[in-house]
Amino acid sequence: MRESDVTASQIAFRLIPLGAGESSQILAAAGSADSLRFQAEIWAGDFDFTLIDPVGRVVDPDTAAIDPNVDYYEDALLMSYTVASSFEGEWSIVVDASQSADSALAAIKGIEYSPVFMRIGFDDVELEPSETQRIESVLEWNGQPILDAEVTGILIDPQEIHTDLSLLDDGTNGDLVPNDGIYTAEILGNQRTGQYMVHVHAGGIFGIDQVLNRDGSGVYFVAERPDLELLASDIELIPSTIDDQLKISVNMEFRNNGAAYAESVLVQVIEEETYIVFSESLFVNVAPGQELSLSTDWDVRFGIAEARLGGLVNTLGNLSEFNLADNEAYATLPLSGVEHENDLEEPQPSTEMPTEKLALRVFPNPFTNGTTIQYVLPRSQDIDLAVFDISGRRVRQLKKGMKVPGQYSVLWDSRNDNGQIVASGIYFARLRTGRHQEVNKLMFLR
Known part of the structure; x- marks a missing residue:
């Protein structure tokens, strides 16, 4: 059995819808974790985000600034509090959102930071096209198995075709024992040769990528698929x-x-x-x-x-x-x-007034290399187009400055501002003008 080990930093435990007006939600926190993070995201409109701890104390940006046990972070897309001690019990999350807030594009969640351990393994054998083999992922927290987790993965073949994996702990599809913290996906062999890569993750936990190199018929595939x-x-x-x-x-x-x-x-x-x-x-x-x-x-x-x-x-x-x-x-x-030449470095603005507002679109999505971000401007205005990671930190500044009305296309090559290819995961493309803002979720698969 070939194995890889990783100690991950977090596992998400709750996601709650958020709507306009004032609302209050309760999250129950355990005292055995290392720290607790509360995060609120909203992709349209404005909102205020405060906490009430288990003893009734109000936690807001002002109190967080003077409390060494509370770390507050704010960005265009989210607000978050990370609490380092004395957090066991019920927390109230209070959100006061403007009427322009879009409940379909907003959420609040709590993340419990704890020492979670993941091990990925599979037998290093050659498979014939009709034979099956298992990929296993073991999840543990403080030495105890984690049950009822959602464990998923991606299999990438030599030609970068991605196939989703669902690893189960229910005693079926190659899983030997139900509810033992060992999550399994069953795979098939086929004739394609070359390098295969397996990503496995559960919540915020990512295992170390596993690589398979096959010289003969023993390569991996998942279930039936179109050709x-x-x-x-x-x-x-x-x-x-x-x-x-x-x-x-x-x-x-x-x-x-x-x-x-x-x-x-x-x-x-x-x-x-x-x-x-x-x-x-x-x-x-x-x-x-x-x-x-x-x-x-x-x-x-x-x-x-x-x-x-x-x-x-x-x-x-x-x-x-x-x-x-x-x-x-x-x-x-x-x-x-007909041969038709044109300058392709910058999109040509339309001479007609677009009827949509910003109309932010992305294709392909998910993507493995680069993706194109399209948007429409109804009037001349300053724009700010950037890509952010899931924590709200800016990854890449794509466009900034005055633009005339028209339709534009911008390529994001999956690199950050330092020219490095970013990690696989979820990102957000945000287009902001003086009057409006739109956000699209991106999924990058390496």
Whole structure:
């Protein structure tokens, strides 16, 4: 059994919806943890966030500033208190949110910091395509198994295709003993060779990534999945009578060779150099063995020399990227027709007044390399577009300054302000103007 060990710092224990107006929630804290963190997030509107401790003391930013046992943090997206001692009992969380607060985009939660231990293991053996093998994750807190946890993971194959894992402790799907703190996922072998990587996490706990290198037939796969084959494709640039505008004609034929139903297949045209995603898209479902022809026309405002086709597959709740060139890479397809040159370093502002406000959109999402963030400005104004991590700290400043009305596309290459690739996890793209703010959740999978 190959194993990896990690001592994690936190496990989330409660998530509560937040709405406009004053509300009060109660969280029960145990005294055996090292510290306790209360966090409130809101992505639209304003709010105040205070605590009442088990003895009735009010904890707010002013009291936290003079109490060495309370650490207060505030950012554009969240407020948080970390309490280091004397916290056992019931805490009241009081939130006074403005009427502009969006209850669908806000939450408060408590995080109990404790020494949680995770061990990931699997047998280092060769598998034939029909054989199964188990991945195990052991969760312990202060030497005792953690039960009823949600343990999930991601399997990344040599061609960076991601498959979700659900590790269970219920005595099924390869799990030997129910309710023993050992969470298991059953995997299958297939013929694909190369390096495989496994991520496993539970709440805020991340195990050390495990790597498999397979030279023969013994490689890993999870359950059944779709297998889309591109049979034929034709993309043509057509000139338009409107200045600086083209029409893209797309014709495709592909077949699902897999045993699973391919649900919500998303087809979009992406510019090769700057990853500009054109606004129209096409959603289709493909049954096992089905052949499907697609034909559509899209109007675009950017000159391009070639295009790529990519998509997302959602099968039985597992979201995975797929690629339309023998499942190896995004298909780079030459465009016939008119050559049209344009400056692709900065999006071209529209001459028409957009009808939407900021209209912040992201594609692809989840993503493994870079992702494109699109937004629409209805008027000339100063903007601040940045990416934040889940704790509310800024990771990357993307754009800042005056912009004229129009639609814009910005590539985030998964790097921070220091040029380093960020860790896998959840991030937030925030676009702020003088009058408005919008936030989109991002999921980066390495």
